[in-house]
Amino acid sequence: MVLSKHLNTDSLLKEAQDHPNNHKRVVYSSTDHQATLPYGARYGVQPIPKYKLPSKGTDAEATYQLLHDELSLDGTPLLNLASFVHTWMPKQADQLMMENIGKNLIDQDEYPMTQVIHTRCVSILADLWHAPSREHAIGTATTGSSEAIQLGGLAMKRIWQEKRKAEGKSIHEPGPNIVMGANAQVALEKFARYFDVEARLVPISEESHYRLDPKKAMEYVDENTIGVYVILGSTYTGHYEPVKEMAELLDEYEARTGHSVPIHVDGASGGFIAPFATPKLEWDFRIPRVVSINTSGHKFGLSYVGVGWVVWRSKKFLPKDLIFELHYLGSVEYSFSLNFSRPAHPIIAQYFNFVHLGWEGYRAVALADLKNARLLSRVLEKSGLFVVLSDIHRPAESMLGSAKQAVGLGFDEENVESYVPGLPVVSFRFSDEYRQKNPDVQQRWVQTLLRARGWIVPNYELAPALQDVEILRVVVRENLSAVMIDRLVADIMEIVLDLAEKDSATRALSKISSIKTVEAHYGRLEEGSGSKYNGTYAKQC
Numbered sequence: 114m115v116l117s118k119h120l121n122t123d124s125l126l127k128e129a130q131d132h133p134n135n136h137k138r139v140v141y142s143s144t145d146h147q148a149t150l151p152y153g154a155r156y157g158v159q160p161i162p163k164y165k166l167p168s169k170g171t172d173a174e175a176t177y178q179l180l181h182d183e184l185s186l187d188g189t190p191l192l193n194l195a196s197f198v199h200t201w202m203p204k205q206a207d208q209l210m211m212e213n214i215g216k217n218l219i220d221q222d223e224y225p226m227t228q229v230i231h232t233r234c235v236s237i238l239a240d241l242w243h244a245p246s247r248e249h250a251i252g253t254a255t256t257g258s259s260e261a262i263q264l265g266g267l268a269m270k271r272i273w274q275e276k277r278k279a280e281g282k283s284i285h286e287p288g289p290n291i292v293m294g295a296n297a298q299v300a301l302e303k304f305a306r307y308f309d310v311e312a313r314l315v316p317i318s319e320e321s322h323y324r325l326d327p328k329k330a331m332e333y334v335d336e337n338t339i340g341v342y343v344i345l346g347s348t349y350t351g352h353y354e355p356v357k358e359m360a361e362l363l364d365e366y367e368a369r370t371g372h373s374v375p376i377h378v379d380g381a382s383g384g385f386i387a388p389f390a391t392p393k394l395e396w397d398f399r400i401p402r403v404v405s406i407n408t409s410g411h412k413f414g415l416s417y418v419g420v421g422w423v424v425w426r427s428k429k430f431l432p433k434d435l436i437f438e439l440h441y442l443g444s445v446e447y448s449f450s451l452n453f454s455r456p457a458h459p460i461i462a463q464y465f466n467f468v469h470l471g472w473e474g475y476r477a478v479a480l481a482d483l484k485n486a487r488l489l490s491r492v493l494e495k496s497g498l499f500v501v502l503s504d505i506h507r508p509a510e511s512m513l514g515s516a517k518q519a520v521g522l523g524f525d526e527e528n529v530e531s532y533v534p535g536l537p538v539v540s541f542r543f544s545d546e547y548r549q550k551n552p553d554v555q556q557r558w559v560q561t562l563l564r565a566r567g568w569i570v571p572n573y574e575l576a577p578a579l580q581d582v583e584i585l586r587v588v589v590r591e592n593l594s595a596v597m598i599d600r601l602v603a604d605i606m607e608i609v610l611d612l613a614e615k616d617s618a619t620r621a622l623s624k625i626s627s628i629k630t631v632e633a634h635y636g637r638l639e640e641g642s643g644s645k646y647n648g649t650y651a652k653q654c
């Protein structure tokens with residue numbers, strides 16, 4: 114029987130209770146917004162209000178069990194192929210994090226060793242990204258790439274303002290702008306909106322490989338451009354944006370106009386893939402126009418969620434005005450991040466990886482991820498059911514437009530340098546043939562049906578200009594081994610072939626909409642209360 118949308122499960126449960134008047138020992142009561150406590154009878158625990166602070170506390174063991182059970186309704190991080198965020202570390206890292214879980218990174222005086230580890234991490238990244246001098250580079254840990262991107266953008270904005278003021282020009286009329294591809298992750302657009310900078314979004318196309326087209330980007334650059342955000346690699350398809358080409362065009366522009374426009378590289382994912390998988394690729398501080406780079410330690414930096422980094426090639430690109438000198442925690446400290454307090458353990462976890470894996474360890478993981486991503490791409494394409502939009506499984510020449518598309522004699526399949534550089538991401542859609550044969554099958558059903566088998570694989574539209582193209586996307590992280598890919602492919606194929614059968618059970622199941630909890634509306638915004646969606650990437654990352 115189909116349940117009407119108007120049925121309220123809260124009131125149904127209230128009516129179905131044994132004795133609403135005698136709730137002294139009643140444990141299951143969702144109606145008064147009480148948490149259901151499965152072991153209440155055993156522990157003798159009273160119902161707990163869900164949306165206000167309980168007047169009395171609950172025994173730690175019972176509380177643990179309650180939350181442990183509720184949280185088991187979440188998806189399995191291991192099967193979350195939608196996310197770039199790393200979900201596993203060796204148990205020694207877990208132990209180290211637990212030992213340091215109470216430390217605050219900002220308390221530099223109290224936790225000097227933690228601070229030393231922070232500095233070492235910044236220095237390691239500056240070196241990895243070829244900063245001209247490790248001594249003069251400067252950087253900080255952040256909560257993730259989002260905070261790091263805000264800081265990179267703020268520094269560029271302040272430098273532009275200082276220059277304008279020195280020239281006696283207005284910083285308000287017209288105001289500053291920043292240029293980025295329309296495939297930009299929401300963090301980049303947030304910077305523009307939160308810090309009053311006009312976001313100039315460069316349309317993407319199939320020809321631009323769904324990412325920033327440097328030539329087109331130049332049409333958006335002027336004397337009020339504080340910088341260009343270049344993404345390594347795109348959240349949608351994993352493509353690296355051409356940093357070098359962008360820099361060369363900006364060099365020409367500077368020679369012509371005298372306006373120097375810096376580049377901030379958003380290396381949220383690529384900052385930890387490119388240096389290891391394709392070290393010869395120039396995208397970092399080897400390019401003088403790249404003034405700052407961010408990355409997420411919690412993506413391919415292989416740490417748990419909660420750590421990102423921003424590094425400036427030299428102190429001169431971080432205006433003093435953004436650095437706060439603090440005197441009240443026992444000594445003089447400097448702060449140039451958006452947060453004051455910050456947990457120290459994610460930074461310790463990052464350093465654990467640096468020591469434990471070293472350059473070779475990171476390279477081995479990156480190469481394995483890319484190899485598995487190539488495997489998945491090829492299987493999907495060979496099935497004839499899908500077209501793959503990401504390019505990391507294609508010969509490197511194909512991006513240069515050469516006719517040498519086919520894998521020919523002398524092609525080294527094992528060598529990562531043979532392929533188009535990019536993130537271990539596989540973006541795919543139904544093939545034209547499948548769509549023609551099954552015009553009524555919707556690609557988004559695959560997402561729902563895979564979820565029923567435990568896999569989390571998102572289906573979403575591309576950025577403006579290509580918003581009619583829907584893609585499914587798998588991020589190949591360390592835990593997605595060839596064995597898991599085998600299972601995943603079998604599930605995808607079975608679902609897609611079953612959907613082609615008009616009266617299959619799978620077709621009926623596709624009607625299940627995405628999973629939402631009944632409580633989703635508490636403390637959240639109503640649908641439609643946000644600003645108008647302008648089509649850029651605002652999906653799960």
Ligand SMILES: Cc1ncc(COP(=O)(O)O)c(C=O)c1O
Binds near residue numbers: 197345348381
């Ligand atoms: C290109 C890009 N930039 C920024 C972000 C935001 O990173 P974080 O989640 O670490 O804040 C993401 C997340 O996926 C991303 O893919």
